[in-house]
Amino acid sequence: QKEVEQDPGPLSVPEGAIVSLNCTYSNSAFQYFMWYRQYSRKGPELLMYTYSSGNKEDGRFTAQVDKSSKYISLFIRDSQPSDSATYLCAAKFGNEKLTFGTGTRLTIIP
Amino acid sequence: GAVVSQHPSRVICKSGTSVKIECRSLDFQATTMFWYRQFPKQSLMLMATSNEGSKATYEQGVEKDKFLINHASLTLSTLTVTSAHPEDSSFYICSARFQGYGELFFGEGSRLTVL
Numbered sequence: 001q002k003e004v005e006q007d008p009g010p011l012s013v014p015e016g017a018i019v020s021l022n023c024t025y026s027n028s029a030f031q032y033f034m035w036y037r038q039y040s041r042k043g044p045e046l047l048m049y050t051y052s053s054g055n056k057e058d059g060r061f062t063a064q065v066d067k068s069s070k071y072i073s074l075f076i077r078d079s080q081p082s083d084s085a086t087y088l089c090a091a092k093f094g095n096e097k098l099t100f101g102t103g104t105r106l107t108i109i110p
Numbered sequence: 111g112a113v114v115s116q117h118p119s120r121v122i123c124k125s126g127t128s129v130k131i132e133c134r135s136l137d138f139q140a141t142t143m144f145w146y147r148q149f150p151k152q153s154l155m156l157m158a159t160s161n162e163g164s165k166a167t168y169e170q171g172v173e174k175d176k177f178l179i180n181h182a183s184l185t186l187s188t189l190t191v192t193s194a195h196p197e198d199s200s201f202y203i204c205s206a207r208f209q210g211y212g213e214l215f216f217g218e219g220s221r222l223t224v225l
Contacts, residue, residue, distance in 0.1 A: 034213070043116070043203045043216035044154070088153060097144065098214055102153045 003027050006089055006101025014109050019076040023089035023101045026070065030091040030099075033065050035074045038086045038103070047087075048074065079108045112138050114206045116217030123194055124225055131189045131220045133204030139184035140206035144214070145177070148201045157202075160187045194224040 006023045013019055021035075032051055036044035048063035050056045056063045064073040072089050089101040113136040123129050133143055141162050146154040158179050159167045166179035176198075178190040187206075191198050203219040 036216070041201070041219070041221065043114075043205075043219040046213055046215060049213045095142075097156055097159060100153045105151075 002102075003099045004089060004091055004101040006104055008102050008104060010105040010107060012107045012109055013079060015079060015081060017079050017108075019074075019079050019083070019106060019108075021074040021076075021087050021089070021104050021106070023072040024070055025072065025091050025099075027091070027093070027099070028067075028070070029093040031093045032091065033063070033072050034090045034098070035061075035063055035072075036088040036090065037083075038088060040085075044088055081108045081110050084108045112136075112206070112208050112213075112215045114140075114204065114215045114217040116204055116220055118220060119218055120221045120223075122223045122225065125195055126193055128190055128192045129194055129222060131191075131202055131204075131222075133187045133189070133206070133217050135185045135206040135215075138206070138208055140187075140208070141184060142207045143181060143187040144205045144207075145179060145187070145189050146203045146205065148203060148219075154203060157189075191222065194222070196224045198222065199224045 004025045035048040037047050038044045050063050053065050053067040060077045062075040084107045086103040086105045088103045090098045092098045115134045117132045143160040145157045148154050157172045160179045160181040162181045168174045181187040201219050205214045205216045
């Protein structure tokens, strides 16, 4: 079992819809949770960085962490074609290395 | 967010030659940098952790003599693919840690093609 599981998709939604991306993890020691967006042939771009459980909002993006169920979510409101990319969840504890999910390929249909 | 610059973005070389890729943190000092490899439609695979002033720590299965990593300053780490072969063709990405346990910021990636 991978430490971070993520549905690879692909996921297609119409423009303007709310997108929900999810990951589960198995290592209860994870404290820091991140979401990255990666466009084709580019490096990952950090979208959200959260510590422990709770919600964090930044513009159209909301990250949720539920440590009791080991569940990580990213919501995108008013989705745009420019949001089409691969979204990677990641987790770590302390100063350790990041553990990535496999990434979900998202397409927003105009 | 913090900026990490990677160079070159694309490189094509002949089999048997060596290729150096640079990773720079432009607006912060990074005591720790990471090197990843990514195959098409797959997630990032950590190759090694690079600490300034000390030897890199390689992940299991990564040949340290093949992938030489140097972290000579707080803003620069280099990855040298030695005696490159076609199977080394891949997308290589570096990242740098911002302050202690903080966020990891990634470079733009370097696409290596070995002919």
